[in-house]
Amino acid sequence: MSDNPREDRDHQFSEGQGLPDEFEEFDLDPPELKVDPAKVDPVDTRVLSDLLDERNIAKDEVDTDQLIDVGVSYTRINRFEEATETFERAAQFAEDPSKEQEAWVNKGAAHAELEEYDAAIGAYKEAIDIDDDSEHAATAETNLAYALWEFGQSEEALRHAENAVEIDPRFAQAWYNRGFFLLERGLAEDAVDCFENAQRLGMGNAEVLEEKVRALEEVGREEEAEEVRQRAEEMREEAEQQMVEEF
Numbered sequence: 001m002s003d004n005p006r007e008d009r010d011h012q013f014s015e016g017q018g019l020p021d022e023f024e025e026f027d028l029d030p031p032e033l034k035v036d037p038a039k040v041d042p043v044d045t046r047v048l049s050d051l052l053d054e055r056n057i058a059k060d061e062v063d064t065d066q067l068i069d070v071g072v073s074y075t076r077i078n079r080f081e082e083a084t085e086t087f088e089r090a091a092q093f094a095e096d097p098s099k100e101q102e103a104w105v106n107k108g109a110a111h112a113e114l115e116e117y118d119a120a121i122g123a124y125k126e127a128i129d130i131d132d133d134s135e136h137a138a139t140a141e142t143n144l145a146y147a148l149w150e151f152g153q154s155e156e157a158l159r160h161a162e163n164a165v166e167i168d169p170r171f172a173q174a175w176y177n178r179g180f181f182l183l184e185r186g187l188a189e190d191a192v193d194c195f196e197n198a199q200r201l202g203m204g205n206a207e208v209l210e211e212k213v214r215a216l217e218e219v220g221r222e223e224e225a226e227e228v229r230q231r232a233e234e235m236r237e238e239a240e241q242q243m244v245e246e247f
Contacts (some may be wrong), residue, residue: 064094064103071106075113083110084119091126101130105140112147120147138168145177157181172203180211188218206235 067090074083087107094100108123124144131137141164149157158181164174179194195212209232216225 064090064096064099067093068099068103068106071103071110075106075110078113080110080113083107084114097130098134098136101127101134101136101140104130105136105143108140108143108147112143112150115150117147117151120144121151133167135168138164138171138174141167142171142174142177145181149181154181154184158185170201172198172201175201176203176208176211179215183211183215183218186218188215191215192219192221206232206239209235 067086071083071086071090074080074086084107087103087110091100091103091107094103104123104127108120108127111117111120111123121144124140124147127140128137128144141160145157145159145161145164148154148160158178161174161178161181164171165178168174175194175198179191179198182188182194183191192212192215195208195215198208199212209228213225213229213232216222216228
């Protein structure tokens with residue numbers, strides 16, 4: 001994380017199940033809901049909630065996977081308020097605990113995008129209460145750590161970052177978060193190890209390199225820090241050049 005983590009960090013959403021190949025864009029009209037787009041805005045989740053309540057749909061009649069896909073689709077177009085409502089509805093109707101947990105994690109991430117960290121913390125804790133040793137639990141723990149840090153609870157944030165690493169030692173984002181919180185507490189040597197683990201697990205962006213530079217400087221490894229700094233600057237320049245070419 002940088003000094004302004006809101007600018008750098010992507011909140012961890014699940015991928016969803018994906019939609020049928022014949023759809024070129026995401027589907028905001030699951031067949032179970034039978035929304036007539038001529039009468040209502042199909043991206044209005046208040047309509048979605050009203051339809052579910054009005055029809056008193058049984059849990060086994062709701063496709064939770066499709067609701068999660070709709071919520072993920074909202075996040076991709078920055079409709080985070082609608083996403084939180086859709087994920088909550090998915091959690092409510094999910095019969096599979098794993099799907100319920102996935103919905104709560106995604107709801108927390110959507111709240112975090114809105115900087116509603118209190119609500120995000122609550123959603124992540126709901127997810128962890130379902131199963132504290134699953135793939136989704138690792139994501140919930142690492143996201144919870146970030147939300148707690150934003151909420152001013154840095155000591156508790158480190159504890160949950162460590163929980164995430166224990167649940168899934170191959171989760172690069174969890175190692176990055178743990179390294180950041182350790183560095184904030186002055187444990188720079190341990191932080192370097194965490195950032196290197198994150199790199200080994202495939203997290204090779206400029207942000208992790210810049211945090212590693214800070215940690216290396218703290219422990220007096222100036223020459224190595226300079227090499228890493230140069231690589232981070234090269235990555236920034238490459239990313240900027242790519243953006244220019246795309247536009």
